[in-house]
Amino acid sequence: MSECRVHIEDSGAISVSDEVVIDGHRNIAGKTRVVTHIHSDHIIDLMSSIRNSYKLIGTNITLSWLSVLGYSAAASSMQLSYNSRIKVGSINLEFVKGLHIPGTAQVLVVCEDGHRVLYSSDFKKPGEGTPIVEADTLVIDAVYGRPTYVRLFDDDIEMLLVGLVKQLLSEGAVHIYGYYGKINEVMEILRSGGVDAPFVLPPKVYMMTKKVESLGHRLKDYILLGSREADDVVKSGWYVYLDHMMRTRNRVSRGINSIVLSGWEFKKPIKKLTNHMWHVAFSDHSDFRGLIRYVAGVNPRRVYVVKARSNGAEEFAGYLLEKLGIKEVLVV
Secondary structure (H helix, E strand, O other): OOOOOEEEOOOOOEEEOOOEEEOOOOOOOOOEEEOOOOOHHHOOOHHHHHHOOOEEEEOHHHHHHHHHOOOOOHHHEEEOOEOOEEEEOOEEEEEEEOOOOOOOEEEEEEOOOOOEEEEOOOOOOEOOOEOOOOOOEEEEOOOOOOOOOOOOOHHHHHHHHHHHHHHHHOOOOEEEEEOOOHHHHHHHHHHHOOOOOOEEEOHHHHHHHHHHHHOOOOOOOEEEOOOHHHHHHHHHOOOEEEEEHHHHHHHOOOOOEEEEEOOOOOOOOEEEEEOOEEEEOOOOOOOHHHHHHHHHHHOOOEEEEOHHHOOOHHHHHHHHHHHHOOOEEEEO
């Protein structure tokens, strides 16, 4: 019976028993890599894994989006659904849903001796949108790991965002900027909240939306930027344009109301930056309170805090030791 070994690289790559590596690249015997979702800090060195013929495992949405982002690994990839389990060498691997961006998965590894290793990936709303499962060892990304990282308005932020967009649409077009995946989540929130203005999308966001729609996520009235239909809509002055955060400076036009989505704000849910620019504290990560709630629910004997994807990792580890009484907490 093989020992259940966990190793974490400085880059954040997590390997278990040399059978699988998660969200990073490491030379392992098993040549299998799990991608929990498509954000850049979770696909580090993905081309190295592809060039070395690693089998990629992800949800159908994640693998579809990787192809849009230019990663061609169809021949060496495998889709895994939530709550499904597969055998990888000597271990069993299961995906548990994580409420973050579409397709995000927590990873539960069960070793030969029954030892359970859980990797949280990114998540929010633990116990609600993100199921909590018990494990012996927890590997966690503490993005908001400091006790001061608390957003008391988190439960209301979706309603506030919808309200702001509706208000700004009464004046004309609205531009929204966020990270890939988050944009798709926001589109669904806006439609559910009664925003019926057409969505104008640049090519990459448009293709990601088409992929999600083909997998059963229905979004009405979205059009490709640069098409004849989009040109007519833009001329009408009543639409919502959504693009990646990095395009903010390139696309913001004088006189068009724009919204930047970022969880790095803890005092005000909505902050006006300029006459036509707003910051909305919409986050896809749990704040400090959610992280603690999650760890308490998992009830692990050992916790690894992944420093590469955490802020305040040492403070978070100290809190777990002192307040939750976890016997072994390592910052790696």
